[in-house]
Amino acid sequence: MQLTPDAVAFAQEVQKHTKVGKALIIHVQHDQWCGVFQPQGICNCTPAYVLLDDEGTVLETQGKSVCKSTLETYVASMKGGEK
Numbered sequence: 001m002q003l004t005p006d007a008v009a010f011a012q013e014v015q016k017h018t019k020v021g022k023a024l025i026i027h028v029q030h031d032q033w034c035g036v037f038q039p040q041g042i043c044n045c046t047p048a049y050v051l052l053d054d055e056g057t058v059l060e061t062q063g064k065s066v067c068k069s070t071l072e073t074y075v076a077s078m079k080g081g082e083k
């Protein structure tokens with residue numbers, strides 16, 4: 001599954017909030033009619049993004065996240081830079 005460019009941009013934004021050693025989970029939520037569910041798998045909706053921490057707490061949302069189906073999950077984590 002390939003993330004949409006918007007999702008990648010959101011992920012990069014999210015990583016600014018990422019604490020060292022913490023994992024972040026991003027749910028990309030598409031409308032049910034979205035073409036990503038078709039065999040071609042091309043997204044033609046405006047997906048919503050939900051940012052959760054590694055305990056499942058919602059930290060941030062972008063776009064409307066209600067009544068959408070979560071399709072893509074992206075996990076971002078920052079490696080600890082300590083020596």
Ligand SMILES: [Zn+2]
Pocket residue numbers: 029030031034035036043044045046047
């Ligand atoms: Zn979509």
